[in-house]
Amino acid sequence: MTDAQDTAADSSLRTTGGTPPDDAGSSVTGAPIPLLEPREGIPPVIADEDALARVIAAFAAGSGPVAVDAERASGYRYGQRAYLVQLRREGAGTALIDPVACPDLSGLGEALAGVEWVLHAATQDLPCLREIGMMPSSLFDTELAGRLAGFPRVGLGAMVESVLGFVLEKGHSAVDWSTRPLPEPWLRYAALDVELLVDLRDALEKELDRQGKLEWARQEFDAIASAPPAEPRKDPWRRTSGMHKVRRRRQLGVVRELWQTRDRIAQKRDVSPGKVLSDAAIVEAALALPANVHALSGLNGFGHRMGRRQLEQWQSAVDRAKALPDAGLPLPGQPVTGPPPPRAWADKDPEAAARLSAARAAVSALAEQLNMPQENLIAPDSVRRLCWEPPKVMDAETVGAALAAYGARPWQVEQVTAALVTALSA
Numbered sequence: 001m002t003d004a005q006d007t008a009a010d011s012s013l014r015t016t017g018g019t020p021p022d023d024a025g026s027s028v029t030g031a032p033i034p035l036l037e038p039r040e041g042i043p044p045v046i047a048d049e050d051a052l053a054r055v056i057a058a059f060a061a062g063s064g065p066v067a068v069d070a071e072r073a074s075g076y077r078y079g080q081r082a083y084l085v086q087l088r089r090e091g092a093g094t095a096l097i098d099p100v101a102c103p104d105l106s107g108l109g110e111a112l113a114g115v116e117w118v119l120h121a122a123t124q125d126l127p128c129l130r131e132i133g134m135m136p137s138s139l140f141d142t143e144l145a146g147r148l149a150g151f152p153r154v155g156l157g158a159m160v161e162s163v164l165g166f167v168l169e170k171g172h173s174a175v176d177w178s179t180r181p182l183p184e185p186w187l188r189y190a191a192l193d194v195e196l197l198v199d200l201r202d203a204l205e206k207e208l209d210r211q212g213k214l215e216w217a218r219q220e221f222d223a224i225a226s227a228p229p230a231e232p233r234k235d236p237w238r239r240t241s242g243m244h245k246v247r248r249r250r251q252l253g254v255v256r257e258l259w260q261t262r263d264r265i266a267q268k269r270d271v272s273p274g275k276v277l278s279d280a281a282i283v284e285a286a287l288a289l290p291a292n293v294h295a296l297s298g299l300n301g302f303g304h305r306m307g308r309r310q311l312e313q314w315q316s317a318v319d320r321a322k323a324l325p326d327a328g329l330p331l332p333g334q335p336v337t338g339p340p341p342p343r344a345w346a347d348k349d350p351e352a353a354a355r356l357s358a359a360r361a362a363v364s365a366l367a368e369q370l371n372m373p374q375e376n377l378i379a380p381d382s383v384r385r386l387c388w389e390p391p392k393v394m395d396a397e398t399v400g401a402a403l404a405a406y407g408a409r410p411w412q413v414e415q416v417t418a419a420l421v422t423a424l425s426a
Contacts, residue, residue, distance in 0.1 A: 035166040038191040042184065043094050045084075047101035052108070055087075055095045060111035062092035065140065067118045067197035070125040071177040071190060075274065078266045082128040083177035088194040089115075096190060099132045100180070106133030116140055118201045120156045120193075122224050130229065139225050140217075142197060145204040148213050148220070150371035160196055163203050168192055211371075216411040220376075223409060238334060241279040246286050249329040253321035254286040256330055261317040277301065277314070285318055338381065339388035355387040358423040366419050378416045382406040386420065394425050 046052050059066065071084040085097040085105065099105060117136035119125055121143040129135065146154035153159070157168045172189040179186075208214040233239070237259035246252055259282060266273040281301020290296040293311045296318070297303070302311060339345075345353035363383060367374040374380070385406055391398035400417045404410075 030165075032161050032165050032167045035160075035168055035192055035195065037188065038094055038195055040093050042187050042191055043096055045182065045187065046095060046097040049102065052097065052102050052105075055092075055097065056108050056111045058092040059087060059089050059095070059108065062089035064090045065116040065118050065198050065201060066112055067194040067201075068125070068129070068134075068136075069119065069190070069193045069197070070128050072128055073176050073178040075174070075272050076176040077178050077272060078270050080128050082125075082132060084182065084190055085129070085132070085134075086190050086194045088197065090198070094191050094194060096187060100178075104133055109134040113137060118142065118197045120159075120197065126224070127229070136225055139221050140201045140205070141221055141224060142200050142204055144220055144224075144376070145201075145208060145217055147376050148217050148372050149204060149207050149211060156193065159200060159204075163200055163207075164196055166196060216409075219409040219411050235330070235334060240282055242283040245283055247332070249326070249332065250322065250324075251286040251289065252332065253324050253329045254289065254318050255282055257317040257321040258282045258285060258314065261313065265313075285314065289322065290315065290318060339384050342384065345388075349388070352388050355390065355424050356384065358426055359383050359387050359420055362419040362423040363416060366416060370415070378403070378408060378412050379406070382408055383420070387424065390424055394421060396421055399424070 044051075046055055066087055066089040069086040070082040071086075072080050073083050074080065077083075082099045085099055086094065087097070087108075088094040097105065097108075112134075114137055117139045119136075119139060119141055122139055122141040126135070142156070142159060143154045146159050151159065151162065153162070157170045160166050160168050169189060169192070172186045175186060177186075182190075205214065208217050235256075237256045240255055240259055243255065246255055258277070262273050262277045262282070266276045269276070278301050281299070284299045284301055285296065288295070288299055290299065293308070293315045296315050297306070297311055302314065339352075340348060342353075342356060345356060360383065363374050363378055367377045370377065382403055386399065386402050391402055396417050399421050400413045403413050403417065403420075408416075
């Protein structure tokens with residue numbers, strides 16, 4: 001049994017009978033218990049303004065943190081919008097809200113202003129929640145808490161089982177949540193996802209406090225809550241799977257044109273781009289540079305199931321790229337704003353490569369000592385930037401200032417600075 005399991009047991013979070021703990025609680029230990037039903041049953045889906053107003057009032061009157069989750073339709077629909085929002089709070093119970101029928105949840109967001117939100121892998125859900133008017137002023141991320149506490153498996157199911165002793169059914173995580181009406185088993189799964197989030201939060205908070213890491217976690221949570229929306233990705237077509245095979249600029253132009261054509265079609269049809277045309281087909285066409293529709297139809301991904309009209313639209317995209325002047329073709333690679341890829345350091349700057357090797361070894365040793373992943377101890381990009389352009393004077397003050405400028409939190413600066421100074425000075 002882990003220390004966190006001890007904490008959970010001491011907190012009387014586990015019960016017999018496969019239901020969540022009640023106020024009386026229990027300290028039962030043993031085999032994990034399947035969690036089969038929400039304690040108040042499956043709530044009705046909120047799909048009109050009157051019902052939403054009642055939920056807002058109930059959650060505003062509730063007490064303590066609020067568990068929040070969102071379901072998207074990744075792989076089925078265009079973009080990452082939310083198709084179901086789940087919440088649970090003491091005194092309010094569980095709510096399942098349809099953000100398609102109720103697209104503006106800013107009133108709910110305002111009602112929860114100042115309340116701590118409990119999410120699992122918060123950075124995955126916050127963008128789609130922001131789109132519908134919901135953003136926390138403070139949060140607790142149970143996945144990140146698990147990482148900082150040293151859990152080897154930090155998925156929600158694994159955490160609930162190892163910390164609280166319950167087994168969550170995870171069979172519906174990748175379904176098409178844009179389906180209407182949502183099947184009852186899916187709604188049960190969605191309600192159970194927030195059933196024990198606050199209990200998990202409480203147990204992990206005690207474990208982090210026991211390890212002396214609670215303040216570190218709070219700094220991480222504050223950084224997530226206060227982070228601005230991500231900037232749109234520059235040249236997103238460059239992330240096409242298999243791009244490493246594409247070398248010539250004309251071929252890159254074909255990838256870009258096909259990707260952009262696919263994206264416009266996917267957005268118009270509200271389907272996942274991969275359902276319109278696969279990345280593999282885009283790369284295949286770019287490498288082959290087909291001269292006509294007949295040649296295109298012979299390539300993988302453009303087979304007999306594709307109609308003449310579809311083939312013509314893809315061939316038109318290829319032809320547009322082939323007709324571009326050289327000056328209009330994309331350049332290989334992306335503009336580098338930071339250090340070059342580490343694999344090139346040995347040739348470009350052997351001393352920087354030696355610094356990076358020493359710094360990585362120091363961070364790895366410290367992360368093992370603190371029982372957490374290296375990337376949570378300090379961002380690898382911050383270490384690379386520090387090693388590529390180290391301060392002229394190598395001491396704790398200059399190294400700490402450089403790390404802070406790269407976005408490191410105070411606890412990270414405090415933990416890694418001495419080790420990095422020693423490594424970089426060697």
